Amino acid sequence: EEGKNQETGVITTRSILESFTESQEVRGLIGNLKGAFGDLVTRETIVEKFVGIMDKYQEQPHLLDRHLEWMLTLLLDIIQDNGSPPPLVHLAFKFLYIITKVRGYKAFLPLFPHEVRDLQPVLDMLVDQNPRDPETWETRYMLLLWLSMICLIPFDLARFDGNISEEEHTRVPTMDRILTVAKCYLAVSDKARDAAAVLVSKFIVRPDVKQKRMADFLDWTLSMLSKSSFQSMEGTVVMNGMLQALAQLFKHAKREDCLPYAATVLECLDNCKLSESNQMVLRKLGMKLVQRLGLTFVKPKVAKWRYQRGCRSLAANLQAQGSVVQSQMTTVAANEADDEEEYDIPGEIENVVEQLLVGLKDKDTIVRWSAAKGLVLTKTCLCSKISFQETDNAWHGGCLALAELGRRGLLLPSRISDVVPVILRALTYDEKRGACSVGSNVRDAACYVCWAFARAYDPAELIPFINQISSALIIAAVFDRDVNCRRAASAAFQENVGRQGTFPHGIDILTAADYFAVGNRVNCYLTISVYIAGFPQYTQPMIDHLVNMKINHWDSVIRELSTKALHNLTPRAPEYMANVVLPRLLPLSVGTDLHTRHGAILACAEITHALCKLAEENNRSITHYFDEKSLEGLKQIHEEVCSNRQLYRGLGGELMRPAVCTLIEKLSLSKMPFRGDPVIAGWQWLINDSLRGLTLASSAARQHIKESAVSALAALCNEYYINEKGEADPALQDELVTKYVSELQNTEEMVRCGFSCALGALPRFLLKGRLQQVLEGLKQVTLISPGNVSFAEARRDALIAIAKVCQTAGVKGEGSQEEYVCKDNIVQIYATLLNAVTDYTTDSRGDVGGWVREAAMRSLMEVTLLLVQNKAELIDANICKQIMCCVAQQSAEKIDKFRAHAGSVFLTLLHFDHPPIPHIPHREELERIFPRSEKETLNWNAASEAFPRITQLLALPAYQYSVLLGLSVSVGGLTETTLRYSAQSLFDYMKKIQNDSSALESFCDTLLKVFEDNLRNDRVSVPLLTMLDQMLANGCFDTFTMQENHPFPVKLFTLCKEEIKRSKDIRKLRSSIGVFCGLIQFQGDMREKVFFQLFLLLCHPFPIIRKTTASQVYEMLITYSDVVDPAIMDLVLNILSDTNW
Known part of the structure; x- marks a missing residue:
């Protein structure tokens, strides 16, 4: 699920294994114990490897069964060897514990030797242990379990004591020794306590111990x-x-x-x-x-009244005679109940x-689960009703108890009628608790009850309740907020379909709402629900559940999804929606509860729109579904919320404003007969006031309010502001456009954002004759002035609005600039958009200019595609080159998100062919670098894929400057991944052109031009210095080292010196040191100047600069030893290394 509708779900992956494939490796590990236990590192490595192997079988421990005996034998050989030192014995017991942890002691324990001769050695070994030693608890745990197995030997323990003479007062009987050890370990805090409890349970029940102890x-x-x-x-x-x-x-x-x-x-x-x-x-x-x-x-009696479940075969349940057989068995069991022997129940x-x-x-x-199983095991009937006043914990425990009673056949069929209402209530249990709710565990447990009943009862017993249970499970599977509850309901529904065979349309529904399909909440609400509602048995219960329990839900996401679901379900039951649901919602839409009011308004909007679309499809009038009362109720919602209740204020207003705006949009799209009605002015006031009051809204609500108001404005204008001739009223147009354009210069950024988007949403008939005024107003928003530097969001929305206005107005080459995009205003439009691509504003939020650049690139693409499809002649070669170069530069920059967006725009423009965009420089070379087949697969987010492609554009003269400018920021950046791949791609390109003097000269000239144009522009110059340092260190300019006084290093030295002049930026100064040290490799008079500059840096006021300079000069002298007289080299190096800089 995406965005705000995303929910937390559990996604698990299971590896299905077929056998214990590591048996030989484990045999080797156990065999190596004797040689490895002495070395701590080796011992820990072996243990870690053994744990890793065993843990793989946690979910399929039965695969170990064939191998348990030989593993146990190998380890016991070590343990029972008198020559094994204690650390080795403890290590062997640790391996035994790891095996026990995976397989469980109940399956592993019977394999331990448990003969008479084993008792004394094991007991002596256990007595010798230190109960408080934290390093050997596995040994104590396994010895206690082993002793519990040996205790089962069928001999009186007194025989092990022989004849204890009167003089031997110190000798303790074996029975007492074992009991003393068990008592000792019952009071420890480690795992041995659990094993001691097992030992006690096996030891005390022995006949001889039971009598005496x-x-x-x-x-x-x-x-x-x-x-x-x-x-x-x-x-x-x-x-x-x-x-x-x-x-x-x-x-x-x-x-x-x-x-x-x-x-x-x-x-x-x-x-x-x-x-x-x-x-x-x-x-x-x-x-x-x-x-x-x-x-x-x-x-302990098996109750004769217990419900006889009979055959549990699914195949048998599909046979008609199965129900008859089960019914007969039930009758026999009930008759036998008369013969039940009576006995008194203890108090x-x-x-x-x-x-x-x-x-x-x-x-x-x-704890609740244990109590539920306890109630069932005592065969005590649970009270048939759970008080609706009980807490969620009581509900959960009660549901678990009901499920256990049903699963074990202890709940008589006669009690089902009492239990079903409780289950139905539990399936939708959701109690508000503070800012959220509780009850997901109750709903999950209720699904377990339904699952258990499906396995326990005869279909004939559940027939009277089938429709209720099936509808409730469908509602839970489709509309529950939590994914685990939806999946539990789906599993319970599937079990009932398979076991009972009586659920209406069970197989058909399961194919659409299986365990995996219900994992996506949006899909459940908007798609699966529509399919299931196609079966009449489920339509009305689903609609009623949404109206009664979901449109007033505490989670706004659920409320909004529910209203959209009602929209989709309306065609399934239009009459019910119009005659029952809508009249029920109208009073709720002006009620007192905020959540209910919010959901009801949205539901009214969605249902109304759906009914109107249905009426239009069937060539019916609106009055077919809406009477006068309903129309009046819809019209009065805004008046009630605004004037009578003043509910647009405060935090509640953050929900009411977008809700009523959505209502306005849907009523406008539904073509409601409100033309000329005073309510239109009220709606327009709400839209304007919402846009003007964005500053007062919380940051989380602003975007939603803005989008809702803008959508409502577009629909309202299209329906109620256009006359029969398709034109706008001049006075209304003048008032609306002038007011909106004037608000673009508001001192509040959010107000600018809102009205920019509003202008972008205006229909064409309102822009007619006012296009230049709108474009000029939006252009002013995109310009940066001292008072609005941080208004990045306003500039972003204005750029998006420019593209929308252009698309709405349309293109006409020779047309008027007041009505169309034409030759007179296209240059101004492109200039505004291209200027915005250079916005690199930063504030406390980071690179906010990136939002502007992203919007500018998108708008450039949309305007260009609009022109090329209508009037391609308006795109001249110079503009096209500027567009492609600007986008190419962004494709080479460091932030993954913006690079990916730029790359997508670049490839869209390059490969668009309806018709192709004219004048793209080096089109053929670009298509070789970026084949059409890789347009969708090339991952621009991945630096490893993007930079090897984008650096190839350095060979194309038209793109060289822009791409190198973008690469400078990436290669000299701080992000390790981006730095690594961008630098490697650049160095690979430099190696290719080392033997091409013209290409190398061209590259160097461009590099110096980039440096010169961005002198003192720290965003570019600082990473550029870092990039130059790396390039010099990697020998990218070795060709020039053979020539004295080559102009490239001379000009580069001059620019570097100018860049750091009077600078106190430590990062810039440290980067320049590397460049100066790299320039020492070039021959000529410049070396002396470089040394002088480095000596100045050695005397810099900042200690970190002095220290860095000394360190790098030391490394430089070792690398280029010929630049200093050998006679004084040692002295220079000693001074650099020994001085406390």
Whole structure:
């Protein structure tokens, strides 16, 4: 999407891999560990390379499965080798962790050896670790996971202890050693804490440990939870570990083992008040533990009332008998519900459900998601209604819960009628919050509900709601502001079409509104919506949604897109628009809410214009769609906004002015019967006042107000200011043109901009007899005077207006200069435009003159093409040469944007052939340099493509001066890319002409002419000195070094000396030092003068100049050693290098 309609979307690229192609490289890396672990750099390189390989498989980790065993074997060989030093062992464990991170420990862990003999070595290795060492956490993490696997051995741990005699008091049983280690690591802050929780969940549930240690362990965890506070970092770390351990334990342990302790754990969890914590992870772990406690309280039964989804095959759903089979299965399941055994629901379950419902409102999505899954897992029915007063977080959590209930078949079909209204409300949920809104996550979750229901329910169950759901999903897929919601709605619609097969016109719509098509918002609003509205089921819901929810949206871009969409949808339902929508909008257009008023005015304008075009196409009168009340309502909008409400003032006026101007434009284009009505004068006042008040508007709104007012003026004049003879009323013409021309000399720049554009928009009958007055007024705006140097935008708009006025007036060679572009005024027009191409004004905004030059080049092109197509004789050879040379100079300059524009204009003029532009100098050579086939492909923005072409114009005498002037600024500039490619292209050209004395002489004469013409013009002279320095250093003038007192270096020295005379510009002075040092290579009397100039610079008041001069003179003497007597060379060099300049 472009401009202001651009939105942020997620664009992802995925590399689809077929196999683990780096297996041999990984084998080599693991094999090199023993030889590389000692060197830090080598070790880090190997690790970085291994991480890079593994990370490629994050999205397809299953490709590693065939290779996990040999990688594990190689690494364990290093770990279990008694001769491996600790750093090597830690490195091997780091590799194991990287593999685990990619594949997941659940898939990787069973491959670890877990025999009886592995217990003691692994446990001893783990005990020997330092829990606080930040460099070896991967080792501790993997050892804990490994130990959790070994703990599954089916032997009583007491057998590992042998006979502990009474004297051996220091020996600790294996069971206690493991438990001590686990407790230690549950309180650390690194990744080992997660592995310790896994170890606990596997270890405590062992039959022998469960009997002896489970109660003690739970007491310890609850006491740690009670003593810790989430308001301190240490307390947060401890609580995290305890909650993980409890959640894992209640997940893996049997219900009957956990039930005696569940109530105590729940009470302790209540006392912790985790919902008040600002730590998202603690709240999420609290939700996980609550849901596990809920599952412990509820008897584990598969509910007979659960909806039987039956066959989930898409092919089966396409068969007619599938619905019958599913219906029978549903009936059987419902009948079996009578046989359900009754049992009491524990009282604690109410507390569990309450906490989960509170979790649905949490501010973090991950907590809400956990709470939603918890509600479903406890098989507890969610309240069928979500209060419309709830926050967006509650809406989001509720939608997630509904989706999970539906996906798992826990929401009975009888409840669908209660749920559908909630889903429909959630699909359009958008609550204003400050300057923006919230609700995109709610709408996304609602799409997930629709997606889940499509997979869960029989088509017969959803039939009563199909039209509502399908329309809501279409509206979300086409009109939602956020790209992720549009794509989610499209995916849900596609799932329903495939699974249910009952959505009206589902396949046809999917081809137009698929996942990728809805990624572009403008395309959705203006194109896809029109196609879908062609199906009658969706037309009215789409229009109603735009009118009710989008024209009053907080985002002005959405409001404007919605009104344009209504314009495009009008032919689909013209009667509905005229009889229902328009009467509904008219009161809103003069209402109190700013956003609603703005959207309603624009909607009235667009719908009116669309209805009038429709009436004209069908040869009907306007009154076919508009009654007197509607016409009067449209006419009164400006009066209500202006006189009665005074709504054009302030920030609200920045929306109202362009909106009403758009209304004026559309009503004028619709040829509304308002000719002679007083409302026309009111409209003209608004246009004039908007242009005159541009200075008062914010910088963001000015352009939009100006464009809207100018468009409205053009339409208004064309419809209401022309009489039956096609002429304007002389008095009105005189008043309008004179007023607009006089405003061109306003002291405010924005006023000049506005009225320049307004003059450019006037129709021909208003310019007739006034053309010279208008052109002269616009010409004065383009001139730079001391009081308007910074008025670059005004000069830009005046130049654009000149071209538009010329196009409107037309060309007539022998015609009057008051009516046509003719031989009497064409010279003046071209002089104005060519003069503007030399505008290099700069201010705090940068090169603002570039805007003027860009507009001047565009206007030159438009006027030239206008002349060549109507009266080519008016273009003489001199003017054509000036145009091409000016544009060529801009094509060689340093700013990419302006160079690209100039290049485009240059090639358009060169290759235009309807008919060809006459008198272009060196046309044949230019067409060889710039072939027609490369007109569209040549990238002028890229310095690497542009400069090798443009420097070839140096060989053409007509262009040499202009191109060299442009190149001087580029080669001597500061932008590295531009400097590199422009300089290289120039040096390549110089090498080519080294043996052509006439070409070299011509180039040098032109170079000196450029220097002389721009003496003391710092914009050119400073980069020119830098360019000369580079050219001298690169031997571009070596041919002249053999001749004594050659005129080129002599003249160059004189110009350089004159340029820096009394200058305090450090950059200029430093550039001149390089040139003087380069000139020393030329023979003759000038050498002495150069040395004298350098000695003066060695005595300069600025230290940086003295230091730079000494440094460059030192290098120059080493390079050109013959210029100084060898007897004193060492002394000179010592003075230059040793002196503190």
